[in-house]
Amino acid sequence: xxxxxxxxxxxxxxxxxxxxxxxxxxxxxxxxxxxxxxxxxxxxxxxxxxxxxxxxxxxxxxxxxxxxxxxxxxxxxxxxxxxxxxxxxxxxxxxxxxxxxxxxxxxxxxxxxxxxxxxxxxxxxxxxxxxxxxxxxxxxxxxxxxxxxxxxxxxxxxxxxxxxxxxxxxxxxxxxxxxxxxxxxxxxxxxxxxxxxxxxxxxxxxxxxxxxxxxxxxxxxxxxxxxxxxxxxxxxxxxxxxxxxxxxxxxxxxxxxxxxxxxxxxxxxxxxxxxxxxxxxxxxxxxxxxxxxxxxxxxxxxxxxxxxxxxxxxxxxxxxxxxxxxxxxxxxxxxxxxxxxxxxxxxxxxxxxxxxxxxxxxxxxxxxxxxxxxxxxxxxxxxxxxxxxxxxxxxxxxxxxxxxxxxxxxxxxxxxxxxxxxxxxxxxxxxxxxxx
Amino acid sequence: xxxxxxxxxxxxxxxxxxxxxxxxxxxxxxxxxxxxxxxxxxxxxxxxxxxxxxxxxxxxxxxxxxxxxxxxxxxxxxxxxxxxxxxxxxxxxxxxxxxxxxxxxxxxxxxxxxxxxxxxxxxxxxxxxxxxxxxxxxxxxxxxxxxxxxxxxxxxxxxxxxxxxxxxxxxxxxxxxxxxxxxxxxxxxxxxxxxxxxxxxxxxxxxxxxxxxxxxxxxxxxxxxxxxxxxxxxxxxxxxxxxxxxxxxxxxxxxxxxxxxxxxxxxxxxxxxxxxxxxxxxxxxxxxxxxxxxxxxxxxxxxxxxxxxxxxxxxxxxxxxxxxxxxxxxxxxxxxxxxxxxxxxxxxxxxxxxxxxxxxxxxxxxxxxxxxxxxxxxxxxxxxxxxxxxxxxxxxxxxxxxxxxxxxxxxxxxxxxxxxxxxxxxxxxxxxxxxx
Numbered sequence: 081x082x083x084x085x086x087x088x089x090x091x092x093x094x095x096x097x098x099x100x101x102x103x104x105x106x107x108x109x110x111x112x113x114x115x116x117x118x119x120x121x122x123x124x125x126x127x128x129x130x131x132x133x134x135x136x137x138x139x140x141x142x143x144x145x146x147x148x149x150x151x152x153x154x155x156x157x158x159x160x161x162x163x164x165x166x167x168x169x170x171x172x173x174x175x176x177x178x179x180x181x182x183x184x185x186x187x188x189x190x191x192x193x194x195x196x197x198x199x200x201x202x203x204x205x206x207x208x209x210x211x212x213x214x215x216x217x218x219x220x221x222x223x224x225x226x227x228x229x230x231x232x233x234x235x236x237x238x239x240x241x242x243x244x245x246x247x248x249x250x251x252x253x254x255x256x257x258x259x260x261x262x263x264x265x266x267x268x269x270x271x272x273x274x275x276x277x278x279x280x281x282x283x284x285x286x287x288x289x290x291x292x293x294x295x296x297x298x299x300x301x302x303x304x305x306x307x308x309x310x311x312x313x314x315x316x317x318x319x320x321x322x323x324x325x326x327x328x329x330x331x332x333x334x335x336x337x338x339x340x341x342x343x344x345x346x347x348x349x350x351x352x353x354x355x356x357x358x359x360x361x362x363x364x365x366x367x368x369x370x371x372x373x374x375x376x377x378x379x380x381x382x383x384x385x386x387x388x389x390x391x392x393x394x395x396x397x398x399x400x401x402x403x404x405x406x407x408x409x410x411x412x413x414x415x416x417x418x419x420x421x422x423x424x425x426x427x428x429x430x431x432x433x434x435x436x437x438x439x440x441x442x443x444x445x446x447x448x449x450x451x452x453x454x455x456x457x458x459x460x461x462x463x464x465x466x467x468x469x470x471x472x473x474x475x476x477x478x479x480x481x482x483x484x485x486x487x488x489x490x491x492x493x494x495x496x497x498x499x500x501x502x503x504x505x506x507x508x509x510x511x512x513x514x515x516x
Numbered sequence: 517x518x519x520x521x522x523x524x525x526x527x528x529x530x531x532x533x534x535x536x537x538x539x540x541x542x543x544x545x546x547x548x549x550x551x552x553x554x555x556x557x558x559x560x561x562x563x564x565x566x567x568x569x570x571x572x573x574x575x576x577x578x579x580x581x582x583x584x585x586x587x588x589x590x591x592x593x594x595x596x597x598x599x600x601x602x603x604x605x606x607x608x609x610x611x612x613x614x615x616x617x618x619x620x621x622x623x624x625x626x627x628x629x630x631x632x633x634x635x636x637x638x639x640x641x642x643x644x645x646x647x648x649x650x651x652x653x654x655x656x657x658x659x660x661x662x663x664x665x666x667x668x669x670x671x672x673x674x675x676x677x678x679x680x681x682x683x684x685x686x687x688x689x690x691x692x693x694x695x696x697x698x699x700x701x702x703x704x705x706x707x708x709x710x711x712x713x714x715x716x717x718x719x720x721x722x723x724x725x726x727x728x729x730x731x732x733x734x735x736x737x738x739x740x741x742x743x744x745x746x747x748x749x750x751x752x753x754x755x756x757x758x759x760x761x762x763x764x765x766x767x768x769x770x771x772x773x774x775x776x777x778x779x780x781x782x783x784x785x786x787x788x789x790x791x792x793x794x795x796x797x798x799x800x801x802x803x804x805x806x807x808x809x810x811x812x813x814x815x816x817x818x819x820x821x822x823x824x825x826x827x828x829x830x831x832x833x834x835x836x837x838x839x840x841x842x843x844x845x846x847x848x849x850x851x852x853x854x855x856x857x858x859x860x861x862x863x864x865x866x867x868x869x870x871x872x873x874x875x876x877x878x879x880x881x882x883x884x885x886x887x888x889x890x891x892x893x894x895x896x897x898x899x900x901x902x903x904x905x906x907x908x909x910x911x912x913x914x915x916x917x918x919x920x921x922x923x924x925x926x927x928x929x930x931x932x933x934x935x936x937x938x939x940x941x942x943x944x945x946x947x948x949x950x951x952x
């Protein structure tokens with residue numbers, strides 16, 4: 081994905097020896113940097129943070145500080161900053177094992193009246209580089225920040241550090257965070273399918289697992305990895321990429337129950353009808369004005385029961401799927417951490433307005449490196465699941481889909497446990513005191 | 517719990533040397549046994565099965581066979597039997613690592629017209645012992661089976677082997693299956709609370725996790741283990757033991773958001789109002805006539821948003837919480853397995869109509885043994901969460917509640933993984949061929 085001419089390899093499991101740090105005027109003039117987190121959290125975004133902080137401590141010029149902004153660019157505007165350079169190795173280790181976003185996040189879109197304030201804060205703290213760690217919203221914010229700085233004549237290096245469980249950022253083989261959510265959901269689907277099979281003789285015949293995914297069905301597609309043999313769940317995948325056809329769906333449910341005794345379904349929250357209308361959404365809207373989703377599983381279950389008479393069970397994983405640090409993909413953790421390290425290498429090499437993205441070199445065994453892609457590329461429209469990743473009927477994972485997805489969930493990386501629960505610890509960050 | 521005079525110690529981590537197998541006439545006359553599984557599955561019921569099968573292979577008289585019934589007593593009535601004695605060690609190992617109920621379950625209540633059939637099948641296969649592995653419904657079925665056999669003059673030993681994530685069987689310190697579901701939910705709540713905290717500044721302020729539990733709130737109470745310090749979620753626990761008071765609940769939600777910025781809630785599906793009416797239930801009923809629950813979390817979320825204006829997220833874990841073999845309590849696994857082993861010891865010692873139950877010897881470090889309790893005791897009314905396990909306001913776990921619950925979730929016991937997913941394998945059971 082993406083043309084190789086616009087990118088340079090910057091990370092290959094360990095940094096290649098030949099990377100030179102031709103520090104550009106920006107970095108030497110405003111030698112400090114700022115790291116912030118945006119959007120929905122993932123189980124491994126703090127691994128990216130830990131990788132980035134560790135790389136900065138090792139590689140940045142002496143005296144160059146790394147600030148963190150609380151709650152994304154909102155905290156930057158409000159000057160709620162912390163000192164990330166002060167974190168020590170044990171704290172970075174624990175950070176890497178903790179889910180959620182340690183600094184807090186936001187989905188804020190910069191408003192015209194905030195532009196001057198943004199530049200003033202950057203200037204006051206001699207920030208020459210902004211690392212913004214998030215999905216499509218963060219990529220667009222990076223473009224905004226860059227434009228604002230340029231309009232003000234303020235030299236700034238903006239690095240978008242990719243992250244999203246939605247896997248919808250183009251030009252990266254996978255988005256850090258996705259592989260872990262995919263592993264969690266495929267595991268959950270496999271477990272729930274076995275549960276369903278045990279009860280189906282005399283009770284529920286259908287189980288529906290709702291996954292996150294507003295415009296793309298990557299997480300639902302990944303549930304398909306749970307099925308190893310015909311007859312194993314999930315039997316039906318419902319992605320936003322395919323308009324929902326109730327009659328066809330119910331026919332397939334009935335055929336599946338007739339054949340296997342039960343039917344396990346994975347459905348994306350953003351499922352739409354033939355006219356593109358959402359099948360189910362709450363009345364709430366988020367800060368960016370998007371309608372809050374959630375509830376397509378009970379909606380589908382009610383249709384199945386009403387039309388086919390089958391008792392259904394359903395689950396809405398919601399936050400559980402993106403915060404399940406207890407069941408992450410070791411591949412995803414490695415990529416998340418490497419993405420953070422690579423972001424620092426990009427910045428210190430003076431490559432401005434780039435983003436570290438993952439490039440697949442081989443499927444099996446999976447090999448990858450990280451390259452610097454121009455910022456503009458990652459702000460392209462969301463990447464959706466290609467048609468050939470699903471079978472012709474759209475209800476199952478194809479061999480091509482399996483080939484792409486399979487390596488992303490491989491490997492386990494358990495957090496430390498204490499008293500039976502994961503011992504997550506968010507470091508107590510040191511606030512930057514502001515002179516009056 | 518329970519009087520010590522009615523019980524005898526039969527299992528203490530390893531079987532005590534002094535247990536004598538005074539084989540009673542039943543066992544020698546009808547030397548075969550039958551094992552079946554009932555009700556909702558757990559992540560560790562197959563560990564009980566594996567322990568029971570292994571113990572039978574080691575300890576039963578030569579030639580005594582162990583049958584399994586598919587789909588609980590329904591399969592017994594329909595003579596759908598398999599040969600459990602034929603399973604080998606590697607298959608038993610894999611069985612112990614797989615969630616769900618390997619043989620299938622049912623919630624069937626024996627009908628008068630089925631009585632003769634039941635006795636005929638037992639007689640035909642020379643079954644002198646029935647092991648029925650389940651919760652309250654299975655305990656009642658054991659009583660029915662016993663009464664039917666006695667009325668027919670058929671000598672039968674009936675052993676109820678406890679299992680339920682609901683933890684509502686009296687007279688056992690914990691029900692195998694509960695500790696693992698509790699660990700899964702407390703972990704999920706801790707992870708989701710961190711997620712919520714990261715976003716609360718500009719987005720959702722409330723998260724609600726719905727847990728299973730029709731009459732008792734044990735699983736919701738266990739979510740309270742996730743909070744180590746004041747301010748950490750869950751901030752509010754809603755159990756069926758306490759009638760729901762909307763005004764009081766909303767006031768507490770608002771106070772919590774005011775103080776900590778966000779509020780994480782765990783709520784039992786069986787939550788009821790002041791008059792005992794269920795707050796939310798679907799129109800469906802299960803085989804036993806009970807209304808199907810599920811949906812109290814979205815109902816609560818809608819109330820919070822309507823009345824307080826907070827954006828909410830919610831999750832309904834459903835099957836995920838009782839099938840999550842990837843995150844079980846090692847303590848629970850050990851108790852589940854020991855319960856299966858103890859069931860065999862009870863049967864072979866000729867103690868009729870007993871149930872192996874867990875007795876707590878010490879809280880910290882947790883020590884326990886398994887004793888034989890009379891069948892009648894475990895058919896007593898459901899055990900509910902005692903009032904003193906919650907704080908006076910009913911919204912949090914008390915020190916007493918924590919002392920009881922804490923040891924039950926301790927220890928990890930991961931299944932083998934393959935290609936990034938748990939490698940669950942249900943053995944291919946050998947069907948018993950029936951002579952025409």
